[in-house]
Amino acid sequence: MLTYARNIRDTVMTTLKGMQITLRNLRRPETTVQYPEEQCEIKPGYRGFHTLDQEICILCFQCAKICPVDCIEMAATRVEKKFLSWEQFTVDYNKCLFCDLCVEVCPVDCIHMDRKTGPSQYAVITDDRTTLNIDLLIYRGLSETGVKAVDKLRADKAAAAAKPAPAPAAPPSAPAAPRTTEGA
Amino acid sequence: MTMTLASAGSIESAVAASAAGSGFWLTTLLGLVLLLGFVALWPMFAIWLERKVAADFQSRMGPMYCGGFHGWLQSLADGIKLAMKEDLIPRDSDRFLFWIAPAVAFFGVFAAFIALPIAEGWQIADVDLGLLFILAISSIGTLGIVMAGWSSNNKWSLYGAMREAAQLVSYEIPLSIALLSPLLVVGSLRLGDIVAFQSAADGKSLIYWSGNGWFALYSPWTLLAGVIYYISSLAECKRAPFDLPEAESELVAGFHTEYSGLRFSFFFLEEYAMMFIVSAIGVLVFLGGWQPLPWISIDFAALGFLGKLVCVGVVLFKAVFLVWVQIWLRWTLPRLRIDQVMVTGYKYLTPLSFLALVMTSLCVHCGDRVIPTLF
Numbered sequence: 001m002l003t004y005a006r007n008i009r010d011t012v013m014t015t016l017k018g019m020q021i022t023l024r025n026l027r028r029p030e031t032t033v034q035y036p037e038e039q040c041e042i043k044p045g046y047r048g049f050h051t052l053d054q055e056i057c058i059l060c061f062q063c064a065k066i067c068p069v070d071c072i073e074m075a076a077t078r079v080e081k082k083f084l085s086w087e088q089f090t091v092d093y094n095k096c097l098f099c100d101l102c103v104e105v106c107p108v109d110c111i112h113m114d115r116k117t118g119p120s121q122y123a124v125i126t127d128d129r130t131t132l133n134i135d136l137l138i139y140r141g142l143s144e145t146g147v148k149a150v151d152k153l154r155a156d157k158a159a160a161a162a163k164p165a166p167a168p169a170a171p172p173s174a175p176a177a178p179r180t181t182e183g184a
Numbered sequence: 185m186t187m188t189l190a191s192a193g194s195i196e197s198a199v200a201a202s203a204a205g206s207g208f209w210l211t212t213l214l215g216l217v218l219l220l221g222f223v224a225l226w227p228m229f230a231i232w233l234e235r236k237v238a239a240d241f242q243s244r245m246g247p248m249y250c251g252g253f254h255g256w257l258q259s260l261a262d263g264i265k266l267a268m269k270e271d272l273i274p275r276d277s278d279r280f281l282f283w284i285a286p287a288v289a290f291f292g293v294f295a296a297f298i299a300l301p302i303a304e305g306w307q308i309a310d311v312d313l314g315l316l317f318i319l320a321i322s323s324i325g326t327l328g329i330v331m332a333g334w335s336s337n338n339k340w341s342l343y344g345a346m347r348e349a350a351q352l353v354s355y356e357i358p359l360s361i362a363l364l365s366p367l368l369v370v371g372s373l374r375l376g377d378i379v380a381f382q383s384a385a386d387g388k389s390l391i392y393w394s395g396n397g398w399f400a401l402y403s404p405w406t407l408l409a410g411v412i413y414y415i416s417s418l419a420e421c422k423r424a425p426f427d428l429p430e431a432e433s434e435l436v437a438g439f440h441t442e443y444s445g446l447r448f449s450f451f452f453l454e455e456y457a458m459m460f461i462v463s464a465i466g467v468l469v470f471l472g473g474w475q476p477l478p479w480i481s482i483d484f485a486a487l488g489f490l491g492k493l494v495c496v497g498v499v500l501f502k503a504v505f506l507v508w509v510q511i512w513l514r515w516t517l518p519r520l521r522i523d524q525v526m527v528t529g530y531k532y533l534t535p536l537s538f539l540a541l542v543m544t545s546l547c548v549h550c551g552d553r554v555i556p557t558l559f
Contacts, residue, residue, distance in 0.1 A: 008532065018516040022241050032245045 042114050047098040049115035050091050052136040055143050056110035059084055063102035063111055071095035072102060080153050083146040086137055093132035215308035219297050227456035228259040233504075234511050241515045269445035274337050277442065281335035286443065286450035289328025293457040296322045300464055301375050303474055303495035304484060314375040315367065315465070319360060322420070322461060325454060326352045329429075332451070333439035345439035347522050348422065348429035354526060355419035355426075358412050358533035365409035365537075365544040366399040366469050375465075379473030383481035394481040398472035403553045409540040410470040412533050414506075417462035419529065421455060424514035428522055430455075463506035467499055471506075474498045 033040050042048065064072040071092040077085040102111055142150060232247065236254065239246035247255025273282055299314045301307035311317045326349055333345020367373065370381040382402075383394045399406045419426040429438050440451045467473060474495035475481050484491040520528065546556035 004532075008536075011532075015513075015517065019512060022512060022516045025243060026240050028243050030239075030245050031243050034245070034248065 039116065042116060044114075047100050047113045049093070049113065049134065050102075050136055051112050051115045052089055053110040053112075054084075054086060054089075054138060055145070056108050057084065057089075058108055058110075060107060062105045062107065066101045066105045068099065068101065069095040069097060079142060079146070080150050083142055083150055085142050085146075086140050089136045090133045091136060093134060212308060219294075219308060223294055223297065223453070223457055226460055227453045228263065230456040230459065230507065231259040231262070231452075232256060233507070234514075237508060237511045238515050241512070263449060266449045267446050271447065272442070272444045274442050277337040278335040281331045282442075285328045285332035285335060286447050286454075287328070288331060289325045290450045290454045290457075292322050292325030292328060293454050293461060295324075296461050297457075299375070300461065301379070301468070301473075302464075302499045303492040304376060304379075306492060306496070307376075310376070311374070313373045315363060315373045315378070315469070318461065318465060319356070319363070322458065323352075323356060325458070328454075329439050332443065336439070336442035338442055341439050341441050344429050344441075348439055351419055351422070351426060351428070351522070351525050351529070354529040355416045355533070358529065358537040359416035359420060361534070361537035361541055362409040362413040362416060363465075363469060365406050365540045366402075368541070368544050368548050369399075369402070369406070375468050375473075378469055379475070382472045383475045390483050390486060392481055392483065394475075394479055397479045398470065398475075400470045401478055403544070403547065405540045405543040405547065405554075406470070408536065409544070410466070412537045412540065413470065414466060416529075416533060417466065418510060418513065419525070420462060421458045421510070423455075423459065423510055425517040425520045426525055427514070427519060428525065459507055459510060460503060463503040463510070464499065466506055467502040471502050 059074065059076050059078070061074070064070070064074060071094075073088060073090050073092070075086075075088040077087065079085050098113065100113060103113055141147075232255070235258070236246040245254075247258035249255055249258075250261050251257025273279065296318045298308045299311040299317045301310075301314075307314075329352070330345050330349045333341045333343075333348070336342070366378060370378050372378065378399075382396050382398055384396050396402060400410045401407070418424070422429050440448055443451065472478060474484065476498050482491075484495055487494070543556070546558065547553055550556040550558060
């Protein structure tokens with residue numbers, strides 16, 4: 001008889017306790033992120049697809065050298081010894097390990113693994129499904145400020161050369177041969 | 185107050201009304217058309233509600249896309265999808281029973297709506313034995329389920345159907361006995377009378393104090409009866425935690441495992457319509473029907489057509505609330521095994537319902553409410 005009453009009490013109390021727990025959960029906000037209208041917040045240190053800040057990169061090739069699977073290819077031309085005229089910066093995501101070494105080694109902190117747009121952090125589909133070389137460049141050639149600066153530099157040099165001066169006019173510097181990763 | 189046993193009264197009145205004019209048939213036809221519309225649309229709404237409420241309890245969103253605002257057209261899309269599926273009939277199945285089983289199951293619930301009043305005098309058939317009629321007719325659904333399990337020519341289906349039938353039949357007992365307690369106090373099976381009792385008072389003004397109150401609050405014995413009624417109604421609807429027949433069909437098999445497309449949707453319609461019926465009965469008998477508040481009653485007869493609409497709104501709101509509690513329980517409690525289902529039904533709910541009945545009858549006999557003073 002006592003077991004009977006105890007069973008009833010246990011049933012009722014545990015049911016009510018369970019209902020209280022689910023009711024508490026009712027008031028919690030939903031955790032759903034409605035992709036693709038919304039995207040999950042990317043925390044710092046997350047290792048996703050790369051983004052490159054072209055303006056800062058100094059073409060030191062450290063990222064390409066340290067990559068354990070040699071998946072970074074970059075090519076640019078130095079103009080006026082300081083500015084870079086970009087041609088290529090691709091990462092082969094068939095090979096990339098997402099190991100974060102290229103980010104760690106970069107001396108100017110220009111490459112990161114926090115891409116939020118384009119090839120998303122979740123999926124990469126290319127038209128040609130055999131290749132996953134993704135070009136991280138936003139623009140080719142010189143940047144806008146670079147163009148202005150180079151023009152200004154050359155104009156200054158031309159002005160300096162045009163001035164009657166005892167020093168012989170320096171020949172206009174020609175673009176050097178492009179430096180690439182081959183043989184680096 | 186005497187119990188009227190003959191339902192001939194309503195048939196006579198129907199015949200007299202039809203002899204008097206076509207008003208009776210017109211209103212009946214109108215009621216049936218509205219009922220058909222409601223029974224077609226309610227499962228759509230109920231399925232959407234279930235998915236959204238389940239999602240809310242699980243910290244996620246339910247359907248959000250279909251139809252724009254929180255996926256309100258999702259059930260329609262699912263219904264269209266079900267209708268377009270291939271109609272499979274197992275090779276060695278009993279074709280006639282296979283064909284008729286969903287219809288019988290659905291009929292059992294659909295016909296029960298006829299005696300359900302949603303406002304004073306607003307029902308399709310004013311049956312003097314309203315409550316008894318509804319209980320009896322909704323038991324026909326059990327027959328359809330057994331037919332479905334047998335005709336599928338599938339051991340798992342038959343097994344599920346047998347368990348289903350055992351559960352449904354077993355829980356009819358505490359369901360009916362629990363409903364007897366308020367019945368004893370009112371003295372009439374007519375649902376309109378039961379609601380009127382809960383708002384009864386001498387002298388009617390527009391808003392008045394009714395000493396009776398809702399049956400859930402009338403006396404602890406009717407409250408016990410109400411709780412037993414609600415639990416038994418969960419078992420009648422095959423809802424959690426008594427959803428072993430359904431769960432088998434999610435996991436392995438069940439009585440409707442061989443049903444696909446539109447035939448399957450009939451069983452689904454039957455389940456959600458049954459949820460509404462038992463919730464509506466619970467509202468009318470235990471939660472005061474169309475009175476918004478427990479003791480403060482409103483004389484709706486004086487408010488005319490608009491008052492009747494308010495009654496409908498109140499009943500629907502309370503019924504949907506009870507359905508929401510059913511959904512809440514489904515996503516809280518784990519499933520009971522069939523032996524646990526049987527133990528709960530026979531060993532716990534039935535004796536408790538008898539206790540409520542005996543105490544209520546003693547109280548009515550002594551004119552008390554809580555403790556019968558026999559001495």
